[in-house]
Amino acid sequence: MKIAGYEQQPVDARLAREARWDVEEFHAAYCQLLDLGDIEQWADFFTTDCLYIITARENAEADLPVGLVYAEGRDMIRDRAFAVRHTQMFAPRYLQHFVSNVLILAVAGNEIRAQSNYQLLQTLVEGPTTLLQAGRYYDTFWRENGRLLIEERRCIYDTTLIANDLVLPV
Amino acid sequence: MFSNDTVIHPLGSTSKEREPASYQWPAEGLAAIPDWIYTSEWIYDREMARIFHGKTWNFVALEAEVPHAGDFKRSYVGPTPVVVVRDEAGGVQVFENRCAHRGVEFCRHARGNTTEFVCPYHQWTYDLHGDLQGIPFKRGIKGEADSGMPADFNNKQHGLRKLNVECLHGVVFASFAEAMEPVAQYLGEEVLKDFAVVFKDRKLKILGYYRNELPGNWKLYQENLKDPYHATLLHSFLVTFGLMVAGSKTSMIADPTGRHGTMASRRPDDVSKVVDSNTAKEMRAYRTDLKLADTRFLEFIPEFNSPWTVTMQTIWPNMIVQRELNTLGVRQIVPNGPNSQIMIWTMFGYDTDTPEMTRHRLRQGNLMGPSGFLGLEDNEAIKFLQEGVRRSPSDRGVLKLGGKSEGTGGIISESAIRAMYRSYREVMEL
Structure with a gap:
């Protein structure tokens, strides 16, 4: 699977090491926030005009643009967080994100492109913990005041057949 | 494993399965819905036979998914896997995704383009209409007794099972039933x-x-x-x-x-x-x-x-x-x-x-x-x-x-x- 814009570019080894450190720290903070359920701060990880898409690998491979979640801009991220917190009806659940295999694809000025694998475990009340998604993040980060923000995040999942629904963010 | 079975045993904690004769709709009529229509295997089997495999039109594809000759997609009629394919003449064909030989679900890609379908198990080959084209070693091997298909084996009688198909406004419907009213009439x-x-x-x-x-x-x-x-x-x-x-x-x-x-x-x-x-x-x-x-x-x-x-x-x-x-x-x-x-x-x-x-x-x-x-x-x-x-x-x-x-x-x-x-x-x- 090739995602346009996420090809491996030559990256200076020192820059790559620094970028990897920052990206790993970003993932840890992002996952911590979501796993603890603080969804209302979720939007703080994004730039104002970000793009955030969750889609099945079958769509990505066929170049089909649909998103299971498709947010253009931080305001849409805020609206989704608000909806999930205040208007949506769903059974209580815990999620745990596991992110690994970080690859730094390109570093240019304040911009970093990276690819990482993720696993998303879900636990429902009186249910077992199940693997909800196995997927890959294709990320474009923007460094602002020493901190990374998501300019673009494509969450592309292999787990084509979703177990009923995906409520909380990936 | 499907999520419906992750906690509840397939039969459920309070099985509502019963003897066929005792599936009697409640006396209140349509003011009540009996739970067993949602839980019973016997009811489910009857639904598959009488509804999905019976006299209904089932949605299988949008024509836009198979625009060119040879374009196909996997689909379903009820729980039954079928293949939807655009033939050379521009028509849409729907047949069972089940090799006529031994029953292999041969088409494994969600979508694609092909000139023929080949069952991977014994390479029986079908054209875009689901007609059987070729069987390896049909005439057997020289010198081997009782080798190959019998002389009276007719490919025409061993094609894929074809479904009744109608396209309306670019939407493809299929039916296992032969005698179906036109889709427009079916919809009303x-x-x-x-x-x-x-x-x-x-x-x-x-x-x-x-x-x-x-x-x-x-x-x-x-x-x-x-x-x-x-x-x-x-x-x-x-x-x-x-x-x-x-x-x-x-x-x-x-x-x-x-x-x-x-x-x-x-x-x-x-x-x-x-x-x-x-x-x-x-x-x-x-x-x-x-x-x-x-x-x-x-x-x-x-x-x-x-x-x-x-x-x-x-x-x-x-x-x-x-x-x-x-x-x-x-x-x-x-x-x-x-x-x-x-x-x-x-x-x-x-x-x-x-x-x-x-x-x-x-x-x-x-x-x-x-x-x-x-x-x-x-x-x-x-x-x-x-x-x-x-x-x-x-x-x-x-x-x-x-x-x-x-x-x-x-x-x-x-x-x-x-x-x-x-x-x-x-x-x-x-």
Whole structure:
């Protein structure tokens, strides 16, 4: 699977090491926030005009643009967080994100492109913990005041057949 | 493993399985629904035989998914895998995804293009019509006794099982039954009207797919979209942001048989004028102080010749046509045992869409699908219902809203669900 814009570019080894450190720290903070359920701060990880898409690998491979979640801009991220917190009806659940295999694809000025694998475990009340998604993040980060923000995040999942629904963010 | 089996034993904690002769519909008639129609293996098998494999038209594809000769997709009629393919002459063929030799489900790719289908096990080869073209070693090996096929083996009698096919306005329907009325007649005038609004004289542009397993009986999804009562109660997002409220112009339209339906509504221009204080009290979710940060999401760009801004059509037994503002799609129900269904969502726009219109449809797509603000709540509610009926000794649900009416009705009525079950009981002889 090739995602346009996420090809491996030559990256200076020192820059790559620094970028990897920052990206790993970003993932840890992002996952911590979501796993603890603080969804209302979720939007703080994004730039104002970000793009955030969750889609099945079958769509990505066929170049089909649909998103299971498709947010253009931080305001849409805020609206989704608000909806999930205040208007949506769903059974209580815990999620745990596991992110690994970080690859730094390109570093240019304040911009970093990276690819990482993720696993998303879900636990429902009186249910077992199940693997909800196995997927890959294709990320474009923007460094602002020493901190990374998501300019673009494509969450592309292999787990084509979703177990009923995906409520909380990936 | 499907999620419906992750906790509850397949038979459930309180099995409602019984002797065939004792499946008797409750004496209250359509004012009650017995739990066993959602849980029984015996009922499920009868549904597959009499409904999905019987005299029904089943949605299998959009023509836009197979535009060129040799284009194919995997699909389903009921739980049965089929292949939908565009032949050389431009027709659409549908046949079982089951090799005529030993039964192998030979087509494994979701979509593709080919000139022939080859079963991987023994390389029996079929053309785009499903006719058997070749068998390796058909005449056997020289010098081996009783080698190869018998002399009277006729390829023509060993093709793939072909289904009856009809395309209407670019939508492909298939049936295991030979003698079927035309699809337009099957849908009926009332349902055909809003179906044509979405499809007639339009070239579709496929935007992509969602797939999910929904751990609930397949009929619950048909019911859900014949149940306008739930829309303003379960879906607080609709109410909070004024997309639909009790008091909006709404109609639940049923065809004369009761099988199909169109839930139609018109978004109020000004919600506060529609909702009086009494209506507001009944809807817990009703708020006047909330606004979206990005209001583009709920814009409606007029593009249809229709009084409705939303039409959700249920086409018996396996299809939903979704026109929710500018987000368009079809859903295919694939029954998966009494306690589960697989849902395949195909989202689309039109080939005349500008890039900005496509993006608008993608943004609005957040309403629907297994992560959609409306879609996910339906999936949750249906799952809860299935778990409730599987595990309690109580044995029936109540269907009394709107009195005894059956068919087209209002928003606070279960009239269309009753009409569906009237038709269901006839076919199922229950």
